[in-house]
Amino acid sequence: MIAYILKSSLLLIILFVVYKLWLENEKMHGFNRFYLLSSLVFGLTIPLQLFSFDTKISKAINAIRLPEIVINNNAQNLNSLTNNQTITYSLFALYLIIALLLTIRFALNLYSIHKKIKYNKSQIINNQKVVLIEDSILPHSFLNTIFLNESDLKNNLIDTQLIAHETAHIKQKHSLDIILIEAIQILFWFNPIFILYKRAIKLNHEFLADEAVITQSESVSHYQNLLLKMASNQSQIALASSINFQITKKRLLMMTKKESRLRAIIKTSVVGFVFATLFFAFNTTTIAQGSNRKALNEPPIFLTDTTENIQQPEFPGGMTEFYKFIGKNFKIPKDASKNKVSGKVIIDFYVEKDGSLSDYKIAHDLGYGLGDEVIRVLKLSPKWKPGTLNNEPARVMYKLPITVQEDK
Structure with a gap:
């Protein structure tokens, strides 16, 4: 989950920076609306690895390296694991x-x-x-409804251009964009990037509505003065499209800016290239072809530096339970305890396509039967949930480092 959040955030940040530097100041508001919404969908779905492209390279096969386990004669390590689990559950409860x-x-x-x-x-x-609302409000809209102050309407204090502005919001269905970003913010409330997207989307809505009004108006300056007059009222309505949304110098200047078709073509082409580059960059799986593979049909082995389109094997109950299983069953041999041996033991093993463990190998040993003891414990392991690569069962190699410490 953490990997997904980090990748998604990186994608969203890159796409937002492209928008701010490359698109926001251009008078291509319809395309910009499409870009912002597409960026949200792109950034949230691509890290799910719904697509994958394999890139094969020739190098030695590496294994997934597990976090180090510290073994001693007290319960400190198990208590640490239990505390970590408690913290995880607490954070999840806070999120909910x-x-x-x-x-x-x-x-x-x-x-x-x-x-x-x-x-x-x-x-x-x-x-x-x-x-018609009795309370003092600015004109605003939501879905297919415009909200106006009843007294202002009766006294002809509401300019027709304001109604045209809100009508544009309705016809272009801007409320649906707001509902979408609100829903995303609920799910990803901890990620501030969505606040920036929401502001950009709302401002773009104003550009679009302004453009719709100007095409029907003979005097742009009259409309600009009307907006400046309304800007003094700071009330805002949650979820609604309101005429009062952040009146800025940029918005007023945008109304008189001329559109360049050539610039628009160049800009959209570059944006298409950025999307394509990110798509392939975040959907490429690197599979190593080791020289020690005996046959072309040998099952693929995961690399430590890639998790693209990979579902790693899972110990029953999760990896925390696996570490508890090792700590509970591992017994320091008498000779190792007698000689006060301490240091690191590394064991390589495979999780087969049926979830069983096999091919145990001592990659680094301290002697005194410590490596053999780790293998003995691993052989007691129940079957794991098998791993997959590109949705196909895969044989996965692991490296398990265990540090042995003597009690002081």
């Missing part, structure tokens, strides 16, 4: 609690909008449903 609270907040925001629609007057203006 915060995700639940954010879900409740999201549901309450939706319910608040539902109440406004249900308990307030409504009418049709320019073929759009408008809900």
Whole structure:
């Protein structure tokens, strides 16, 4: 899970930097909307390894190296493992609690909008449903509904361009983008990159709505002055598309910026190249072809430096239980204890396609029967859940380092 989060975050950061430096200042708002939404989907799905491309290289086969286990005559090591497990469960519980609270907040925001629609007057203006609110609010919209202050509408204080702006939000279905990013933020509340994406998406929505209004308006300056006047009101509505969203110099200047078709073609081509590069970079599996392989049909062996499209074998109950199993069954030989031997023993072994262990080999030994004792314990192991490579059963090689320490 940690590997997925790190890869996903790296992808999302790269794509967001490309947007900020390469696309945001261009008057190609429709493409930018597509880019931002595609970046979210791309960054969240590619690390799942739904696609894979194998790159074969010729080098010696390496094994997956397990974390080091420290063996002594007390329960300190097992207590450490238990503490780590407790911390893991506590963090997971914290994640669920915060995700639940954010879900409740999201549901309450939706319910608040539902109440406004249900308990307030409504009418049709320019073929759009408008809900009239008694409270002092700025014009805003959500899904297929525009919300206006009832008194301002009766007194003709709401400019038609403001209604046109909110109508553009509705026709272009901007609320669906907001709902999507809100849902993603609930699942990945711990990742701040989604806050930046949300801001960029909302600002792009304003660019799109501004563009729709300007195409129907004869005076751009009148619309700009109207926005500046509305900017003094700082109230905002959760989830809604509001005219008040972060009025900035960049947004006002964007209205008078001219679009260059040639620049747009170049920009989109470069973006396509970036997506293609990242796609292949994050979907390439490196498989080593060792010179010691006896046959072409020999099962593949995982490398230590790649986890692409790989499902590693799993000890019953997880690796924490495996370490407990080793600590519980390992007994320091009398000769090793008598001579106060300490140091590291490394054992190579394979997890077969049926989950059994085989081909035990002492890669580094301290003598006094320590290597043989590790092998004895491994032979007691129950079958593992087999590993897979490209969704095919695979024979997997492991290196197990064990450090033996004498009690002081």
